[in-house]
Amino acid sequence: MPFAVTVDLAVFTVRGGRLHVLLIRRGQQPYEGDWALPGGFVTPRESAESAARRELAEETGLAPDLVAALHLEQLRTYSEPDRDPRMRVVSVAFTALVADLPEPAAEGGGDAAHARWVPVPEVGPLAFDHAVILADARERVGSKLEYTCLATAFCPPQFTLGELQAVYETVWDTALDRPNFRRKVLATPGFVEAVPGAARLTGGRGKPAALYRPGPATALHPPLLRPSEGRTP
Amino acid sequence: MPFAVTVDLAVFTVRGGRLHVLLIRRGQQPYEGDWALPGGFVTPRESAESAARRELAEETGLAPDLVAALHLEQLRTYSEPDRDPRMRVVSVAFTALVADLPEPAAEGGGDAAHARWVPVPEVGPLAFDHAVILADARERVGSKLEYTCLATAFCPPQFTLGELQAVYETVWDTALDRPNFRRKVLATPGFVEAVPGAARLTGGRGKPAALYRPGPATALHPPLLRPSEGRTP
């Protein structure tokens, strides 16, 4: 039973108030020239997660230390017999969240030249079953924000509560009440920690905002539920 | 890159107030004679989920229609290079929940003769990395009960609210307040539906209980949280 095993990555970031996903343009058959999720084959002596980090670094030119520190999470495994026209390929999909990067991520050499951040609503048809993987990943990210502290992964090392709220609003595509969001976040022990004395002007205008960094907590109890959910309209 | 792909199943049931998992005794090397989760190789023309159902039917002698209707959920994929001493094996793990079965499930021929329901606390060492898979699956089942309607999968087609509560209490290993549990369940639209006119005596003693069947809902909003969680003691 000769199976090939691959990994596929759905890497998200928030940039300019919109959710983006990292895509590469395929340089070879099949689906040559089409957009696809980054990924590749698992080699004989590595786990799927190791392969995911290796491929991400190779294909996108993201900084190695960033890739090593990245929060990677297994999404699920896709194993339909005909998902790859060449042969039988089983693919383990991962999701990752990164902060908006100073420069367009994908300026490395080789493969990396074909990597791009694409706003999720503007993503067109993708190679293989990657559209399904992307949809699953997007859904997962949305619900992860509800009951984990993962939203800080979308933020730079130090961030304002306004930026954190923008992450939620972008991923969920809803508006949140600022005072209530603030209270909720600060009331969850270990979600964020104040950076003593620091403040930053966010958009040039307005009052400078206090800076926070991620705290030690990973779970959110009680959860921070999406507004439209949990209600019976 | 010659990989073998397998499936492993963590099938749970509640029996006599205790959580049980379905195990088989291995009839061949490696780990011959040890207990293991049911599972087996994915064949070239089937998906992992199909393979899981097929293997479950073959190895345990569960009724085919029951296996076909079973709620199977992908847990995650285990891909450490040395998890199988023979060769490189990547395994897709699934969880399933079934109602307590009239007879000990495993009375079919062949492989099935070696299948047994084992109380989870009494499970000893398992073959391969199955102890890890079992622990992951158990954790997943516990949290699934919080925010999905899946608990009914542990119950027969018609059940009392007392039986449903016993499922929660068994899986979570906590006592729940009956009046509050009742209100909560009935207040969630589509979780359970009353079976008109029906009632059943549960243990010979006590008032006959009304019967319910699973409703159309799948998610639980708001969630039914475990007592110890969500509090800061």
Next chain:
DNA sequence: TCAAAAGTGTTTTGGGTACACCCATGA
């Protein structure tokens, strides 16, 4: 002095918890 964004306070409301109590049945 105005717009924009941060941050505080207050009222209301709904769900969860705890617990007291009644009902129907078998022994």
Next chain:
DNA sequence: TCATGGGTGTACCCAAAACACTTTTGA
């Protein structure tokens, strides 16, 4: 008539929602 389990009622509490309000900056 008593133990057992099903079912109802109710008072309390806390956290979330809604919204009015103050503060600090750049233009």
